[in-house]
Amino acid sequence: MSTIAPEIYAAADRNAPAPQEPPFGVNEMRLTGRQWIATIIIFVAFAIIAPRAWNHFEPFHPGRDYRMPYVLSKDYWLFERRLQNISDQRQIPLLGDSVIWGEYVRPEGTLSHFLNEQTNQPDRFLNCGVNGMFPLALEGLVRNYGKSLHDRKIILQYNMLWMTSPRADLSEPKPQSFNHSRLVPQFWPRIPSYDADFSERISATLDHHVQLYAWSLHLQNAYYDQRSMPEWTLKEDESDPPRLPNAWRSPLAPFKDGIPTEPPIDPERGPTSRRHKPWNADGAEPTQFEWVDLDHSLQWQAFQRLVDLLRNRGNDVLVIVGPLNEHMIETTQRPQYEQMRTAIGTWLRAQGVATILPPTLPSPMYADTSHPLTQGYDRLAKDLLAEEAFAQWSR
């Protein structure tokens, strides 16, 4: 019953003349094998040379009390440069989250500033904190962009804030968006709160391993308002209806301004800012926290790996656990908190890591659950310097 047998195709292959080459397309972007090789060589050469050349020619001089400007918090390429710039072996970088960075204070109100001031050794303690950081991300930051940190003294801060709830610990199964998500482990260990798709995870991994991508993000962060150059041309201003101030600006124009620095006047930070006030100034009360068990805390596990990583690179690490605002913890929860804090100290000391559990600061010196105000940092620096362990370690 079949009208045409399927074998006809085979027959056609045998009998029909050689088929005509189907058309390639309508343009002339048709590269031969050799042309592809040349293209790939050019591209790879660019990918290798351009970031290095840029590193060489782009002016970057972090001065006294330098900290990564808030707008460059995600410029990991610059963070790497910052660490590479630390040439003096006596200098001690302070690594940590916004507590080290100084969320509510000016650069001259940070812990590193007061440590320098109180030891009378300018630029010995360097603020290498990054705003919005947390142990899971800090681990990624140091692993991928902190390779120049080896065989030196490092102060590492552990903020127990990240264990105050499953949400803060990122162990809550409900997906959430959070800062520095591209730094957290993308595939393993699994982070329940992180639900990026596969492509995003690969892209994040590539950022860490291909300098070209990290450099490209640096250009975006430092010059194009955290967006790609084409998107920068479409950035709207505040007017109504909005206008496009960059529409006719040369894409090279932002390079003239150089890498952004700390703004001379920051309405959000410093003793004169409206945010710079004690945590309970607006009537906030102590809170019940949903503490995450040490054994199950992803943030604590990441911090443990981070300590191992730094020590494996030959660093002499001192860990500061705190300063959490204990005044914010409900009295009934204090024993649990103390128990966890002691356990953290015990584990660190068992590893041979110099550890300081500084006493809690007076309540008015805290701006929130973990960030001190300017006078809090001053006091914290004094407390640290008073510790025998610190004196011995920093000698």
Place this chain on the structure above:
Amino acid sequence: MLFFKWEFLVFMAVVLPGFYALRRTRFWIPWLLAASYIFYARWNPYYLLLVIYSTALDYLLVTLMDHCPRTRGISPPPGLAREARHAEDDLQSKLGLSRNPGEDSQRRLLPYTNEARDSVLNGALLISLGLAATLIGGAAFGPSSLRPTFIVFSVLVLLMALGAWQASRRVWLFISIVNNLTLLLFFKYARFVEQNLNQLFASLHASFRLHDPSSLMPHGFAYLLPVGISFFTFQSMSYTIDFYLAKVARERNILRFATFVCFFPQLMAGPIERARQMLPQFQQAPPFRLQNLTDGASLFLGGLFKKVAIANYLGIYVERVYGTPTNYSAPTLALATVAFAWQIYADFSGYTDMARGLARMMGFHLVINFNHPYLSSGLGEFWTRWHISLSTWFRDYLYIPLGGNRRGTLATYRNLLIVFVVSGIWHGAAWTYVIWGLLHAIGIMLTRELERSQFYRERIPKIAKQIGVFAFVCFAWIFFRASSLSDAGLIIGRIFSSLWTSPQVPALMLAIILAVWLYQWMCESGLRQMLRFGPLRVAIAASMMIYLSLCATGGGAFIYFQF
């Protein structure tokens, strides 16, 4: 899984070597099929069932059609029957087969008797009747959420029983067309129809209301538009129609047929391939050729650049302006429309280039779908350059069966109107698409008339015609892009009435559009030779790769995925 995402690169890093490794075995077709199904299932695993269902049914229908005599019962219209016979003979001769024409025509014209009744058809009849009884029982006594599904399938199976009883090729063809169109209508247009009818009922103060189509879904299944449904149903349907017209041989291997229906590079947004172009390519694994790899990579790079560097960038601007048209004055709205014209071109032709490139890397050839449409000097020409696979599909399966241009001017224009309105509806369930199709139909009629005049043909410079066509196409795009008819009206109103203040448009955008236009113009001019200069090609390709690394603009799925 989008072509420009890393996930797809990983997918290809597995599929491509696997394909090459299996090329000499009989597993290469199952490998391609599995890859295609995995690719589709990444969107929505449930809708993979729809693809499999559509494939299996069309395969079965063609098999049953193949067991029916060519002349039986309700004979096809004389034109179609003659076309079918000629096409079959033509196919036979093209394929180098010698058959006895006398014997063949005898067989064709042999009256179909009960004695000669095919056992397959008998089996199909019995199974259909049994299945119909079961489904009707299910509809009567089964769970209420499954009742609509049971009813629909009962009707389908009863039709199949009729086909088997009549041993009629036309009934099988009818079932295939109805089934494919029903899938399309239900998933793509049901809500549109329901909303419009309910509005009508409300305006007539009728208390009757249609239920939302999602209420007809079997429980647990969401009512979503399956990605690529317009493409794979058209592709599958073309196979049954072509087989009916004897333009293509029956594909006996279901895996091969399934691979044809859902070949992953072109599954989501075409090009809509024909069975006679693709199935022969799936008969034997293509030999490995380095040129296929380099050509495929070239096509892919061009497509990737179009999508990521051009379409996504223009898309941000267009989205912003079309999102709040009242915020913008005439020049900005006009330029946003021009930007959309290039966005949709770069988006869709970029997808096609990538699809063609991926297929080419494996040694398969997909048809060219775009040919510098914005250089057209006539609207008719535009449609031979824009979405060519769809235009030719409508030409072959709608325009020509309607009579094409053989029955006088009025009938031709009626046919054009039908084709373009259907084409508009094919793009989406909204009145804006209908108007878009209607505009193109009217435009083609007008330009056909214009082209009859010697003055227009010979005295109007080509560039003026090109600009005119582009302006008209852009005007029609307003309806295509606007979120509603009122928005389209507002945009047109503002373009022609608001102040011509300084436009808010980035210089980079204009430069990109100009560069693409210039490149295309060079491709079609005597300067094309220059573009063949090897170092220039290398420089362009390397620049594209560097630009993509540094300046890629994030964006969502391809525009045509929604169709």
